[in-house]
Amino acid sequence: MIQFAVLMGFVLAALSPMLNRWFGQRTSLVLALFPTGLAAWLALQAPEVIENGSLLLEWQWVPSLGISLTFLLDGLSLLFGLLITVMGACVLVYAGGYLKDHPDLARFHIALVAFMVSMLGLVLADGLFTLFIFWELTSITSYLLIGFNHADINARKSARQGLFVTVAGGLALMAGLVLLGIASGSWSLAEILGQEADLREHALYTPMLICLLLGAFTKSAQFPFHFWLPNAMAAPTPVSAYLHSATMVKAGIYLLARLHPELGGTAMWVGILSVVGATTMLVGAFLAIHHTNIKKLLAYSTIMALGTLTMLLGIGTEYAMTAFVTFLLAHSLYKGALFMVAGILDHETGTKDVTQMGGLRSLMPITATIALVAALSFAGVPPLLGFIGKELMLESVLGADNFRMLLVLFAFLASILTIAVAFIVALRPFYGKRHHTPLEPHEAPFSMLIGPALLALGSLLLGLIPAVLGADALLTATATVISGQTIEVALSLWYGINVALIMSIISLGLGFLLFKRWDSVRGKLSVLAPVMRHGPEAGYESIMNGIVRFSEWQTRLLQNGYMRNYILVMLITLIALIGNSILLRHSPQFAFDLDVRFHEVVVVGSMVMGALFATISRSRLGAVVSVGIMGFSIALIFILFSAPDLAITQLLVETLTVILLVLVLFRLPRFSNLSTSLERIRDGVVAAMVGILICLLIMTAWSIQQFEPISTYMIENSAPLAYGRNIVNVILVDYRALDTLGEMFVLALAAIGVIAMLKLRHGENSDSKTADSSKVAAKEPYDG
Amino acid sequence: MVKSGTIILNTAARFLMPLQLLFSVFLLLRGHDEPGGGFIAGLVAAGAFTLYLFAFGVSATKEVLRMVDPRDLIGVGLLLGMISVVPAWFMGQPFLTAQWWTIPVIDFKASTPLIFDIGVYFAVLGSVTGMVMTLMEVDKDEP
Numbered sequence: 001m002i003q004f005a006v007l008m009g010f011v012l013a014a015l016s017p018m019l020n021r022w023f024g025q026r027t028s029l030v031l032a033l034f035p036t037g038l039a040a041w042l043a044l045q046a047p048e049v050i051e052n053g054s055l056l057l058e059w060q061w062v063p064s065l066g067i068s069l070t071f072l073l074d075g076l077s078l079l080f081g082l083l084i085t086v087m088g089a090c091v092l093v094y095a096g097g098y099l100k101d102h103p104d105l106a107r108f109h110i111a112l113v114a115f116m117v118s119m120l121g122l123v124l125a126d127g128l129f130t131l132f133i134f135w136e137l138t139s140i141t142s143y144l145l146i147g148f149n150h151a152d153i154n155a156r157k158s159a160r161q162g163l164f165v166t167v168a169g170g171l172a173l174m175a176g177l178v179l180l181g182i183a184s185g186s187w188s189l190a191e192i193l194g195q196e197a198d199l200r201e202h203a204l205y206t207p208m209l210i211c212l213l214l215g216a217f218t219k220s221a222q223f224p225f226h227f228w229l230p231n232a233m234a235a236p237t238p239v240s241a242y243l244h245s246a247t248m249v250k251a252g253i254y255l256l257a258r259l260h261p262e263l264g265g266t267a268m269w270v271g272i273l274s275v276v277g278a279t280t281m282l283v284g285a286f287l288a289i290h291h292t293n294i295k296k297l298l299a300y301s302t303i304m305a306l307g308t309l310t311m312l313l314g315i316g317t318e319y320a321m322t323a324f325v326t327f328l329l330a331h332s333l334y335k336g337a338l339f340m341v342a343g344i345l346d347h348e349t350g351t352k353d354v355t356q357m358g359g360l361r362s363l364m365p366i367t368a369t370i371a372l373v374a375a376l377s378f379a380g381v382p383p384l385l386g387f388i389g390k391e392l393m394l395e396s397v398l399g400a401d402n403f404r405m406l407l408v409l410f411a412f413l414a415s416i417l418t419i420a421v422a423f424i425v426a427l428r429p430f431y432g433k434r435h436h437t438p439l440e441p442h443e444a445p446f447s448m449l450i451g452p453a454l455l456a457l458g459s460l461l462l463g464l465i466p467a468v469l470g471a472d473a474l475l476t477a478t479a480t481v482i483s484g485q486t487i488e489v490a491l492s493l494w495y496g497i498n499v500a501l502i503m504s505i506i507s508l509g510l511g512f513l514l515f516k517r518w519d520s521v522r523g524k525l526s527v528l529a530p531v532m533r534h535g536p537e538a539g540y541e542s543i544m545n546g547i548v549r550f551s552e553w554q555t556r557l558l559q560n561g562y563m564r565n566y567i568l569v570m571l572i573t574l575i576a577l578i579g580n581s582i583l584l585r586h587s588p589q590f591a592f593d594l595d596v597r598f599h600e601v602v603v604v605g606s607m608v609m610g611a612l613f614a615t616i617s618r619s620r621l622g623a624v625v626s627v628g629i630m631g632f633s634i635a636l637i638f639i640l641f642s643a644p645d646l647a648i649t650q651l652l653v654e655t656l657t658v659i660l661l662v663l664v665l666f667r668l669p670r671f672s673n674l675s676t677s678l679e680r681i682r683d684g685v686v687a688a689m690v691g692i693l694i695c696l697l698i699m700t701a702w703s704i705q706q707f708e709p710i711s712t713y714m715i716e717n718s719a720p721l722a723y724g725r726n727i728v729n730v731i732l733v734d735y736r737a738l739d740t741l742g743e744m745f746v747l748a749l750a751a752i753g754v755i756a757m758l759k760l761r762h763g764e765n766s767d768s769k770t771a772d773s774s775k776v777a778a779k780e781p782y783d784g
Numbered sequence: 785m786v787k788s789g790t791i792i793l794n795t796a797a798r799f800l801m802p803l804q805l806l807f808s809v810f811l812l813l814r815g816h817d818e819p820g821g822g823f824i825a826g827l828v829a830a831g832a833f834t835l836y837l838f839a840f841g842v843s844a845t846k847e848v849l850r851m852v853d854p855r856d857l858i859g860v861g862l863l864l865g866m867i868s869v870v871p872a873w874f875m876g877q878p879f880l881t882a883q884w885w886t887i888p889v890i891d892f893k894a895s896t897p898l899i900f901d902i903g904v905y906f907a908v909l910g911s912v913t914g915m916v917m918t919l920m921e922v923d924k925d926e927p
Binding site: 644645648649652653655656659660663664722723724725726728729730732733734737738740741744745747748750751752754755758759761 | 815816817818819820821822823824827828830831834838855858859861862865866869879880882884893895897898900901903904907908910911912914915916918919920921922
């Protein structure tokens with residue numbers, strides 16, 4: 001049962017601190033066995049999936065409610081699943097070396113393994129809600145991982161930014177998925193993809209598509225939501241390598257690819273995806289060369305790659321699909337490897353600035369080789385897989401049906417910039433003059449080399465002999481799933497001399513030139529800095545600051561700490577709402593006759609007297625007693641109308657209320673008039689209006705009988721079904737037991753709250769030091 | 785500042801408290817058929833302890849309660865409420881369906897609503913007594 005195995009990952013994550021105690025430094029290796037096992041299982045399923053197209057693995061969870069955890073295994077989810085598990089194993093091993101002796105290694109393992117499981121669940125899920133839950137889990141685990149160095153204010157800020165952007169998109173995604181479920185009448189992806197009805201014609205298509213795209217674009221860092229991804233580089237490098245290049249940021253791409261056969265191909269889809277994707281591609285590549293931080297360089301180039309993938313989905317031709325799957329695979333392999341190389345450089349030299357490094361080739365020959373291979377794939381140089389991906393990409397851009405000139409221009413410019421970035425990352429640190437670095441560099445340990453080496457080797461072998469390793473078959477299955485029609489993928493290094501190849505060669509030359517001139521180009525680009533400050537990130541900041549200001553304003557207005565204001569606001573709201581529905585929406589109609597006895601008048605009279613006295617009394621005790629009189633009069637009314645249970649309850653509650661009030665009275669300051677006479681008139685008017693409205697409400701409720709009262713059923717069935725003659729009690733413990741259970745918890749919470757507040761205030765006086773420090777912690781300003 | 789009671793209050797409280805507690809149990813058990821029930825019974829019992837608190841103060845009441853902290857009673861109440869849910873689950877019936885068993889020798893009808901009602905009783909008793917006791921305790925400590 002694969003579902004069980006995948007979910008066990010969460011248990012494994014929870015247990016990892018214990019594993020840490022047993023295995024110490026080797027925990028990472030032990031944990032890596034988990035993704036390795038899953039990868040092996042996925043690989044074993046591959047022949048069947050490729051043969052049959054898809055595999056539906058159902059696990060009934062709550063059969064009576066129709067809730068099941070179903071996994072859909074087809075070419076697309078298989079490719080993603082393999083990427084996640086293989087990369088996961090590499091990253092875990094790598095992290096063991098990178099974070100060696102880190103005191104919080106166990107916490108890192110928890111978050112990373114939990115992320116891995118969530119991501120795997122996301123790509124395997126068949127149910128829309130399952131997909132959504134795993135989607136949100138990846139956001140949360142990503143938040144924990146970006147903020148791993150929680151003592152650093154930048155890490156916290158970046159983590160929060162990533163969370164806000166992706167979760168805001170997640171909200172849109174939820175709306176989109178619900179619309180999708182309504183439009184298609186099914187909550188299962190396999191059914192939605194398999195059905196005949198065309199969702200493109202559906203009335204809900206436009207809102208649904210916009211919501212889904214918002215979710216996918218925020219997650220996959222498309223322009224203008226791209227700004228969170230470079231900031232997410234505050235995470236430890238293994239996280240950047242895993243989440244922010246190969247897996248999580250591709251979740252949005254995965255969703256788009258998954259829904260492409262049902263939703264793709266319309267003018268709207270093609271327009272939005274091609275233009276946004278191409279813009280993201282160019283913006284990412286352009287922003288990359290501004291930076292000298294190696295991780296930022298890679299992050300912006302990841303944005304460029306994500307934009308490329310979106311654009312290819314937008315183009316939607318058969319060629320574009322082939323390019324999409326090839327580019328996806330190639331990018332994950334080389335970018336993962338390059339990020340790990342960046343981590344090695346950072347780890348060994350103590351700096352992330354590429355201009356501060358140089359000539360490391362002789363000191364770190366293995367790292368240099370890995371970096372070179374990965375970067376050549378990145379730059380699209382034969383015979384690596386990246387070259388094939390890039391050829392196919394250029395080919396499909398040239399064959400695009402819409403916006404062809406724009407896309408070709410953007411793709412060409414982006415590939416020049418990308419090539420420059422690839423050379424900067426791979427050549428700059430290893431060749432040229434030796435620089436002095438904060439740490440004395442030497443070759444990285446084996447655990448940090450094995451992961452990137454495997455990925456780089458993958459780039460090389462899949463480029464040289466794609467058919468032998470089964471890549472063709474797997475990518476064929478994936479491309480078929482994405483397009484909805486059979487597509488035969490046959491990767492090859494040589495497609496003949498065509499426009500794409502010529503463009504490739506020209507861009508290689510220009511890219512190399514740009515790399516050579518990088519330092520002077522960067523100086524010239526710094527002129528743009530003032531313009532850059534007004535980018536989308538500034539928009540995000542001003543929105544967040546606006547929200548904070550608004551909440552401060554409304555908190556001051558509504559929660560100023562004065563009980564009288566709270567009550568006033570509540571009552572005015574009550575008047576507005578009840579008044580609106582009684583007076584404006586229903587014309588009040590009363591049908592009752594005034595048939596009262598003398599003793600009833602006496603009881604009601606004493607209530608009114610009590611209420612009046614409570615308002616004019618100048619002593620607290622007097623007010624409490626007169627409110628008590630009202631309460632006891634109500635109890636009397638209950639008795640008169642033969643409701644003994646209510647009467648007893650009312651009596652007891654009233655007694656205890658008086659006792660509690662008396663106890664509290666001693667703690668209050670002396671009675672004094674705090675309000676002006678104008679305010680008192682206002683309060684009087686509000687109170688009178690509430691009283692009149694409630695009276696009207698009761699009279700209306702009494703005159704209108706819209707439904708058969710439920711009490712008849714309860715009275716009839718109380719004895720035969722619930723074995724009780726006291727209907728009030730039967731309602732409390734049987735008919736409405738769930739309500740009572742909830743009320744018990746409310747009561748308990750209220751009591752605990754009262755006790756805690758009293759004890760806490762009491763504790764503050766005796767131990768003012770801890771109280772002060774907690775205040776400081778609570779007051780920490782919002783730094784977003 | 786709450787002053788400890790007079791001799792009349794002291795004497796009355798000493799004799800009334802056990803009676804009130806007994807009465808609360810009576811109310812609790814008859815609740816399903818006659819006026820009464822867990823909520824009312826819990827309030828009566830809380831009233832008993834409150835009376836004792838007024839008469840003899842916090843520390844004397846704590847001695848009467850011995851090891852039992854009112855706050856623990858809240859937990860016991862909630863726990864009983866949750867436990868009463870479980871049998872229906874085992875019988876494969878919907879959540880909170882009442883289960884009835886007759887205990888043979890004393891011919892007593894036991895049921896999950898009764899367990900639930902006892903839970904309500906303890907939750908109410910613990911909440912009210914806990915609040916009153918804490919209020920008085922804090923009062924006492926302040927000059």
